[in-house]
Amino acid sequence: MSSAPDRPLAGVRIVEISSFVAVPLAGMTLAGLGADVVRIDPVGGAADYHRWPLTADGVSIYWAGLNKGKRSMTVDLREDAGQRLVQQLIAAAGVFITNAAGRPWLSHPELAAQRPDLIHLEVTGRADGTTAVDYTVNAATGFPLVTGPAGADGPVNHVLPAWDVSCGLYAVIAVLAALRRRDTTGQGSAIRLPLDDVALATAANLGFLTEALVTGVRRPRLGNAIYGQYGQDFTSSDGVEFMVVALTPRHFRDLTEVTGTTAAVDAAAEAIGADFTDEGQRYRHRDLLTGLFAPWFAGHTAEQISAALARSSVLWSRYESFTDVAESPRVQGNPLFTLIDQPGVGSYPAPGLPMTVDGTHLASAPAPDLGQDNAAVPAEWLDR
């Protein structure tokens, strides 16, 4: 679709040359905010055009999911004529986002010569110029060595590509800030955003790297416990798993009351000289506390546990599978999701942006067919 006039980025035009997650997510988010985002791919599609998950017919659910609300052009990027067309479109748009590095005809000096106030964002692998993807960046963050059961051996990777997602959102932030700068000063921006630096900045902001540097503490593998807080998973009599968190003294007191362990917890505190109003002491003595709470969970059904926790201030959730979630009212009855009809995939509830503004969600539009706007975009943007 082209710009929706009532959205904050109405009138902003963006060219995207991308693959995989970070830049496609950035472009989709900018499209959701109202920008006219044109994804340009080589003929036949980029390296992510057939990425899993696939439908039974081989259509990429992944690609449809990360390109909602964009327009699509295919161009022969190996030919001079194609390269010139893309340069003209970038100059006309004034904003270019990409993770396609190392092509001289897409270099910043080349593009800025044609559009001096260009906003040009490149997502790269590592700051030193080497390539990297979420899964290799994550290996070198420290997280896989503290994920998984206490005492386990070997790394445990995340399944959510959290660095790609964060990188895509930082890319949106960078473009929005650059638009503000250009509106104010007339200046363009050459922005580089290394995926690895997103991970490093995040790990440092959250204290993981700083703790290692400042205190020398080597944080252990904790299973499903939360570092420095009381949080633990429990299993019901009918085999349902729950995550339970008590961040404040009130949460914790409610947890002892729900589980009928208030007297036992107080007696244990006195016996070992602990003060469970302190979050650090709840963390240090977590195994003792879990030992006191677990029998109540093991002695009640999931339904009983859910009802009792719901009446308290305790933070809790059942563990759910993707299928459970997809079929739950959190998706099926949530105005965040609207039915879209995606050619090749079918009709399904797709999310808009996760925030409401004045009570309203910005809904998504389907992803384009590859190349569907080959004629329309040059006609509109280049007047041809």
Next chain:
Amino acid sequence: MSSAPDRPLAGVRIVEISSFVAVPLAGMTLAGLGADVVRIDPVGGAADYHRWPLTADGVSIYWAGLNKGKRSMTVDLREDAGQRLVQQLIAAAGVFITNAAGRPWLSHPELAAQRPDLIHLEVTGRADGTTAVDYTVNAATGFPLVTGPAGADGPVNHVLPAWDVSCGLYAVIAVLAALRRRDTTGQGSAIRLPLDDVALATAANLGFLTEALVTGVRRPRLGNAIYGQYGQDFTSSDGVEFMVVALTPRHFRDLTEVTGTTAAVDAAAEAIGADFTDEGQRYRHRDLLTGLFAPWFAGHTAEQISAALARSSVLWSRYESFTDVAESPRVQGNPLFTLIDQPGVGSYPAPGLPMTVDGTHLASAPAPDLGQDNAAVPAEWLDR
């Protein structure tokens, strides 16, 4: 610090009343972009003021990490006079970000009566109004049931609070979009951003929920493999773990050449009728391929493996601990990090924003002392 004049949000004033991760990260990011962000806490600090990790003296490394570059006020929020002061500061700032829900004197109608064009962002737990935190949201996403070794039982939580981080970045996006809208139309925005909806939108955008809905496929637990691609961890002869990824036919061909398995892989492909130029077939036959590659890793040292992979297009990384990362050139020699002197914590390299603009990082300033700006901010903003 107050606004840096050369940053894109110079002149923007923001009040933050927050705790934990998402909103503090949002405020810190907006401060990094040049906004004057004043965090207002109850006397003695909010519920996150002593959060782990701590220094040996009990100072929160966590708090210092997520409040860099802000100013700080403490106000008795239980008293009428304190509440009125906060309302006046919010009206003067024109932007208010918070995760403190349920206080009538901070409700949108109350605040908008005093500042009609207010940008007011509230992060909440779930869209239905119930409370939730990263760890309970994550339990109900589906991810913990597919994380960890194939065949393992029970959920495996993430350690990175990925939903908090994503939520904080979406909050920044929402504020930047609302500033643009206000600049254009004069209108304020009442924004609600449920943490759970951030997780649901992300899981759907990436295809996890959509696959379950559209195909009914129940994705298995894969250990450290990557769904639909070839990616796997390997161990060297000296016990060092590597993550190795081949997204494209070129990556894959290079991996067979590095490991000296090209002929064996071709023979295996012919024997089973597979085409390893197809990413899905590399994924389906991953155990066979891993069996062919693993002996080369087991027969070489980490140094030999690193040297060989570095000469190829293969995507790879050693697994590293937080300590390894913190002491590596990726932190110690990276201009993303600058030394800051944080009272109570010491001097350490702290990250700025992960992007460079025209080759330059926006560096961070230290976190404030609690209440250090109690006099300065009202004097500047309220002319008193």
